[in-house]
Amino acid sequence: MGNIGPTELLVLVVLLAVPAVFVIGVIHRSARGSAAPPPRPRLDPAELNHQVTGLIAAGKTVQAVKLVREQTGLGLADAKRYTDDLAAGRPPHLAPFHPGAPGLAAAPQPAADLATRVRHLKAAGRAEQAVFLVRGETGMDEADARRFVDSLG
Template identity: 45%
Template structure:
């Protein structure tokens, strides 16, 4: 074997580096394809109205509002602002289905938490499917009677689009 000069050694090193880059790239592509097929993680709940309700409620109660917003956006396609207002409403004790942004996703039958029968929460104002529940004024009166006037104002603003001052006047007049 003849002696290799510096140019031949440089060419050999470059060829070896190119082969190494190709191998590493192929391994990374295979790993990425595996994650894409599995979605990176298993979904928390199936995309049913009940599963969505439970997921958003659980994450919000655990203080994981950002994850709740992500899940809500993934399953509904809502914008960031809309999803945040829904999660904020859930965090303040409102039913997510009563929010105007959720109107097109509202299930035909009210969705209530699995433990609602045990806690007696199924008939509470603002809980468990406003689609079949009492009207806005009745729910506002219930919140006001329970000493939750601020939540009543938030409910009125969320369902009607009123400004804060108008919603406060509405709650005060009831």
């Protein structure tokens, strides 16, 4: 490469400056035009669990996890575990919480006994999940777990 004269230098500067100005303009316009949506009002833990359970029942697990993340500040893995616990009829795993997560950093809820959780699942029309819960917590085979679930009112 030989010596660069003033004309070539000017062309080179223009070739580099034009795309840079274009990119800066696009970034500026997109930052100006896309204000962040207003934050959702914080839900108390019972209402959060109710809404998450409703989303799960509607087959909207991704939205349920997203709601848990927005409301608690949990990371993806912890929010998924929280959602999975609710889906299985277990009290949600409450730790770890980020500072400023309203209400949820309080002491964990006492765990309901197995029969109570099974009754709640049955009342929500989730008898199959109740059978899985019983099998997972007791080690029963499917037939025994199903009889246990069916025996509860």
